[in-house]
Amino acid sequence: MIRLGLIGIGQRLAHMVTCFKASDPSLRIVGVVDPDREGALARLPEPDRAHVRFFDSLDELLREARPDALAIGTRCNLHTPLAIAAAASGLPLFLEKPVSVSFAQAHALEQAFARSRSEVVVSFPLRVSHLCRMVKARVEAGELGRLEHLLGVNYVPYGNVYFDSWYRDYATTQGLFLQKATHDFDYLTYLAGAPIVRVAAMAQQGRVFRDRSLEPAEGDDTRTYFDNIGRPETGMNEDASSALLEFANGIHGVYTQVFYSKHEAQARGATLSGRHGTLRFDWYQNELRLHPHAEAATVTDRPPEGLNHFGGDGVLAENFINVIRGRAASASPLSAGLQSVYACLAARESAATGRFVAVQQVTELAPASEIPAESPEPVAASA
């Protein structure tokens, strides 16, 4: 039996708990820290509700419930302080993204885990998704020649969520590079095989999504109005944002994210190019298309249909179980979470200043590329 302790079980962690249990039905939730006890209890799987215990602090949970592992699923700005508190336990940790929301947090997190035995699985489902693994395998097999260029796109069809739910609170999220692009910078880094070292970025705010209080009553149909979403001068989530990326191995990339797309306009994936070929993939289409440059031809490949979060959540859950059981290294280590945060912070700074910004590198933890890779079979998530 695995004894798991939870810190902040909201919508996201409740979903991941069902994935953990799908991977290991012996897993039990033995303790929870969450100020919303009633809501947290309702979000727990039925069998755990009868025996679970609630605690006021992580220390108390560790002492009284004696968990084998921990999972942190609070909102963004609390990930770092709670993870630092968990680091001293040395227990395996599942940590939601973004792992930090400021440079000071990221630096403190890196230092805390440089001294910790805890192995961290950062909640980055895209990098471990079946489709991304298929793309990586083709890149490594040399099907494109040496990889030279990456174009990542994210046309988000559910962008309203960043303005009509808690995500509107800039103080919590610190904007959509940290909130959204953290996933994309991570999988692009994984595919490039090297960290992002320099960024130039741009962001638009307040043109499409506008605070209702700023407008005359009739409004304007090129805009969409919400309450309490802030204003560009004081900090707010962006309508769209983009970044030019330089990777340490000389690859050059572009990433763009658009939050007012709808329905069939949705797209998330990348185009990878080398001298010998171009490969496009999209998670919504669940497909990759490879065009060898030597001939007018297209090779199409698809992972299985119907996987949750494109299969990545199930793979992450299985990897976390294997880390707890000592059978695998993390497939999404803290160094990856931090390297992505450093790139997101550089993008935010560049968008604000109009300058290229050098990306801070993770120096105190083993880089993600030195962590033994594993290729677990994707498992379908149950929720």
Ligand SMILES: NC(=O)c1ccc[n+]([C@@H]2O[C@H](COP(=O)([O-])OP(=O)(O)OC[C@H]3O[C@@H](n4cnc5c(N)ncnc54)[C@H](O)[C@@H]3O)[C@@H](O)[C@H]2O)c1
């Ligand atoms: N990896 C992914 O693909 C993915 C997807 C969705 C959300 N997320 C991330 O998951 C996180 C949570 O999002 P959500 O939608 O589940 O939010 P939520 O508001 O539903 O859940 C947050 C939970 O934390 C609890 N909480 C608040 N303060 C706490 C404290 N001091 N200690 C312990 N618990 C506390 C709340 O009561 C709530 O139950 C966010 O950071 C979000 O970015 C990640």
